[in-house]
Amino acid sequence: MLTKNHIKLITSLKQKKFRSQHNLFVVEGIKGIQEFLNSSFELHQLFAVDDIFGVDFIQISEKELHRISNLKSPNKAIALFNIPSNSHIVTKGLSVALDDVRDPGNLGTIIRLCDWFGIQNLICSNETVDCYNPKVVQATMGSLTRVAVNYVDLNVFIDDYDKAVFGTFMDGDNIYEQSLPSEGLIILGNEANGISANIETLVTQRITIPRFGDLKATESLNVATATGIVLSEFKRSFTEM
Amino acid sequence: MLTKNHIKLITSLKQKKFRSQHNLFVVEGIKGIQEFLNSSFELHQLFAVDDIFGVDFIQISEKELHRISNLKSPNKAIALFNIPSNSHIVTKGLSVALDDVRDPGNLGTIIRLCDWFGIQNLICSNETVDCYNPKVVQATMGSLTRVAVNYVDLNVFIDDYDKAVFGTFMDGDNIYEQSLPSEGLIILGNEANGISANIETLVTQRITIPRFGDLKATESLNVATATGIVLSEFKRSFTEM
Numbered sequence: 001m002l003t004k005n006h007i008k009l010i011t012s013l014k015q016k017k018f019r020s021q022h023n024l025f026v027v028e029g030i031k032g033i034q035e036f037l038n039s040s041f042e043l044h045q046l047f048a049v050d051d052i053f054g055v056d057f058i059q060i061s062e063k064e065l066h067r068i069s070n071l072k073s074p075n076k077a078i079a080l081f082n083i084p085s086n087s088h089i090v091t092k093g094l095s096v097a098l099d100d101v102r103d104p105g106n107l108g109t110i111i112r113l114c115d116w117f118g119i120q121n122l123i124c125s126n127e128t129v130d131c132y133n134p135k136v137v138q139a140t141m142g143s144l145t146r147v148a149v150n151y152v153d154l155n156v157f158i159d160d161y162d163k164a165v166f167g168t169f170m171d172g173d174n175i176y177e178q179s180l181p182s183e184g185l186i187i188l189g190n191e192a193n194g195i196s197a198n199i200e201t202l203v204t205q206r207i208t209i210p211r212f213g214d215l216k217a218t219e220s221l222n223v224a225t226a227t228g229i230v231l232s233e234f235k236r237s238f239t240e241m
Numbered sequence: 242m243l244t245k246n247h248i249k250l251i252t253s254l255k256q257k258k259f260r261s262q263h264n265l266f267v268v269e270g271i272k273g274i275q276e277f278l279n280s281s282f283e284l285h286q287l288f289a290v291d292d293i294f295g296v297d298f299i300q301i302s303e304k305e306l307h308r309i310s311n312l313k314s315p316n317k318a319i320a321l322f323n324i325p326s327n328s329h330i331v332t333k334g335l336s337v338a339l340d341d342v343r344d345p346g347n348l349g350t351i352i353r354l355c356d357w358f359g360i361q362n363l364i365c366s367n368e369t370v371d372c373y374n375p376k377v378v379q380a381t382m383g384s385l386t387r388v389a390v391n392y393v394d395l396n397v398f399i400d401d402y403d404k405a406v407f408g409t410f411m412d413g414d415n416i417y418e419q420s421l422p423s424e425g426l427i428i429l430g431n432e433a434n435g436i437s438a439n440i441e442t443l444v445t446q447r448i449t450i451p452r453f454g455d456l457k458a459t460e461s462l463n464v465a466t467a468t469g470i471v472l473s474e475f476k477r478s479f480t481e482m
Contacts, residue, residue: 118453212359225469
């Protein structure tokens with residue numbers, strides 16, 4: 001039975017403060033929940049309209065599901081999983097770092113891109129939006145089960161990092177004309193302000209995606225689409241070598 | 242003075258039915274409105290808290306602005322522009338066609354990408370989300386003033402099109418290994434279902450963005466990020482020739 005305390009807990013998890021306090025986050029929908037069940041994430045509690053997954057669950061009505069869901073069209077179930085502790089950051093191969101990305105949809109898309117391009121580590125500045133925000137979890141389409149997301153003091157992390165540090169800037173070198181390595185860190189910046197001045201001083205190679213439109217064309221690309229293009233270039237370039 | 246009729250008109254323009262009926266759409270914020278004022282779009286009516294643009298306007302209070310705005314944090318002004326009639330479609334160079342893209346954020350990002358990569362024509366199936374939807378207009382960041390968006394019967398349009406027709410599929414040829422032309426049509430499909438069966442029969446070259454993650458990795462990329470990667474490849478490839 002769905003109790004008042006369940007409702008209170010689930011709705012509180014929209015806020016980062018309560019996610020940290022309870023060490024829990026919400027996953028919705030059959031496909032998403034199944035991906036988390038198949039992963040190393042630990043299920044805390046499952047609410048469903050039916051026995052869908054073959055694990056212990058609390059049966060709820062469609063009406064109750066609508067009441068606790070963050071979605072306009074909830075899909076049969078909502079689950080609470082434990083937030084894992086920060087994993088060991090593997091700096092082998094290519095890694096991506098985000099310097100203060102704020103939009104949950106952008107972070108979700110970037111996690112999905114990391115998954116597609118085989119990037120195992122996504123390093124986020126502490127100011128970057130929380131990857132357990134329900135909108136991020138929903139946007140990752142399960143990729144959060146395969147990409148390790150770590151929140152760090154980005155200055156300290158990059159200071160300790162010993163390979164090439166790439167940053168995207170409007171005035172960087174044309175990415176199509178660079179020889180791109182198979183190892184390194186690629187930094188993407190905040191939606192409005194780009195990479196912060198502090199982090200900029202730590203960048204060893206400034207790159208840019210050239211603009212082909214005329215001079216009046218848009219001043220910048222969305223950070224998630226820029227991430228996609230940059231990752232595609234690194235992977236293509238390395239594969240051709 | 243802001244009248245009841247103004248409020249009724251502006252709020253009605255959230256719906257496509259009323260945008261078509263009045264032939265008007267909404268642009269918000271100083272930067273966006275300025276870009277439309279500098280373009281060939283015709284201003285119908287401007288509401289602002291102050292004389293910002295040096296053109297005729299109806300003065301409103303911040304409270305009234307919040308009442309008529311679609312945004313959480315409206316920025317000083319809201320303008321109604323006339324919807325232009327379908328422009329002549331120029332099929333020279335590269336064009337992009339969307340087969341039933343439904344998400345306003347995706348369409349907005351794709352319009353911005355077309356602007357960045359110098360694609361002047363975006364051809365949309367009649368089922369694709371309306372580019373004058375307020376969420377699309379906001380997401381384009383002014384790129385809608387530079388990219389001509391036309392809604393057509395996509396079957397008929399492609400039937401008449403006489404250059405290569407590229408479509409993105411999971412089982413297409415590796416885009417990194419193709420010689421890509423400077424002219425042609427690139428089709429991107431619906432978020433959930435991809436390119437429809439009808440349109441698929443008209444595709445002359447099936448392409449794919451290779452996945453580098455392991456077999457369990459995400460099944461697909463977001464349509465806007467896929468558009469970005471494909472356009473980057475076409476433009477890079479042609480520039481190198």
